[in-house]
Amino acid sequence: xxxxxxxxxxxxxxxxxxxxxxxxxxxxxxxxxxxxxxxxxxxxxxxxxxxxxxxxxxxxxxxxxxxxxxxxxxxxxxxxxxxxxxxxxxxxxxxxxxxxxxxxxxxxxxxxxxxxxxxxxxxxxxxxxxxxxxxxxxxxxxxxxxxxxxxxxxxxxxxxxxxxxxxxxxxxxxxxxxxxxxxxxxxxxxxxxxxxxxxxxxxxxxxxxxxxxxxxxxxxxxxxxxxxxxxxxxxxxxxxxxxxxxxxxxxxxxxxxxxxxxxxxxxxxxxxxxxxxxxxxxxxxxxxxxxxxxxxxxxxxxxxxxxxxxxxxxxxxxxxxxxxxxxxxxxxxxxxxxxxxxxxxxxxxxxxxxxxxxxxxxxxx
Numbered sequence: 001x002x003x004x005x006x007x008x009x010x011x012x013x014x015x016x017x018x019x020x021x022x023x024x025x026x027x028x029x030x031x032x033x034x035x036x037x038x039x040x041x042x043x044x045x046x047x048x049x050x051x052x053x054x055x056x057x058x059x060x061x062x063x064x065x066x067x068x069x070x071x072x073x074x075x076x077x078x079x080x081x082x083x084x085x086x087x088x089x090x091x092x093x094x095x096x097x098x099x100x101x102x103x104x105x106x107x108x109x110x111x112x113x114x115x116x117x118x119x120x121x122x123x124x125x126x127x128x129x130x131x132x133x134x135x136x137x138x139x140x141x142x143x144x145x146x147x148x149x150x151x152x153x154x155x156x157x158x159x160x161x162x163x164x165x166x167x168x169x170x171x172x173x174x175x176x177x178x179x180x181x182x183x184x185x186x187x188x189x190x191x192x193x194x195x196x197x198x199x200x201x202x203x204x205x206x207x208x209x210x211x212x213x214x215x216x217x218x219x220x221x222x223x224x225x226x227x228x229x230x231x232x233x234x235x236x237x238x239x240x241x242x243x244x245x246x247x248x249x250x251x252x253x254x255x256x257x258x259x260x261x262x263x264x265x266x267x268x269x270x271x272x273x274x275x276x277x278x279x280x281x282x283x284x285x286x287x288x289x290x291x292x293x294x295x296x297x298x299x300x301x302x303x304x305x306x307x308x309x310x311x312x313x314x315x316x317x318x319x320x321x322x323x324x325x326x327x328x329x330x331x332x333x334x335x336x337x338x339x340x341x342x343x344x345x346x347x348x349x350x351x352x353x354x355x356x357x358x359x360x361x362x363x364x365x
Contacts, residue, residue, distance in 0.1 A: 003128040007038040010121040017113045026101035030118040033094040037125050091122040175229045176250040180218040183241035194240050199228030207293050220250050250350035278357045283337050288326045288354035307336025328358055
């Protein structure tokens with residue numbers, strides 16, 4: 001019922017925005033999609049109630065007949081996932097249109113409300129999808145299939161793999177680990193308590209949404225030494241505030257065998273690349289090979305001993321708005337800039353950052 005109430009609230013908000021400006025196509029699209037999502041959720045709830053009633057009747061019959069009826073009538077996981085994907089795709093499309101309209105005219109309060117309503121509707125639909133799939137998986141797990149002699153062999157294999165020592169050779173000099181699937185109630189004290197047997201922690205960085213600053217359920221923990229990070233990896237998939245935490249060495253994202261935004265070898269080729277000649281009176285540094293989870297705070301922290309940062313600009317795609325993995329930092333004077341440029345190659349969120357002098361733009365005709 002909480003999912004339906006969330007969708008009803010989102011629909012009411014989208015309807016209000018649409019009525020305020022019926023000529024706006026994005027508002028109309030968001031309203032229609034929200035309405036469709038609510039109808040789908042209500043239909044799913046009715047279907048779930050029917051299935052529950054049927055199951056109660058079937059339990060009174062003999063075991064063999066009950067098994068045949070359940071297999072014939074309970075929807076498969078694949079069909080549930082397919083239906084969910086269709087709804088999610090429509091909502092994502094509506095959100096993209098609402099976002100584009102909002103970006104085109106950020107002063108329009110109606111467009112901003114429509115964008116927020118579409119975003120809220122999509123989030124509610126994704127949560128409903130997750131719960132629906134989880135319910136189907138639970139049904140599958142509660143079935144009692146006939147014993148299979150191969151299951152024992154598979155179980156022994158999994159046990160052997162779990163007991164095998166972790167291979168840390170892939171990242172022999174990394175003291176930072178990535179932590180995912182974190183509880184949204186986690187805090188610095190909680191993560192320090194979880195890793196208390198791994199050694200000293202010198203830095204914790206939580207990942208947040210760039211627009212809303214909401215916690216994304218993941219982050220990075222940097223240990224004082226290699227042994228601490230290696231020991232932390234042994235806690236992968238163990239319970240942390242009710243969730244199986246995912247732990248891995250922090251590293252750059254890759255795509256097609258090459259580091260996204262920085263070339264191969266995790267961008268380390270930039271460390272040996274000579275600096276460009278500093279233009280006269282230059283106060284701007286170019287940043288490259290940065291993590292796609294980067295934020296302003298990480299750069300302020302990196303430059304804390306160099307001088308005061310005037311501004312930070314991140315480059316994004318003009319059409320999609322996606323971050324390109326690079327940007328610029330402006331200082332108030334060239335002396336502070338020279339100090340900052342010397343930090344090139346420093347590890348920032350798992351990547352050796354590229355820093356170089358930025359040539360001034362040529363004047364437009």
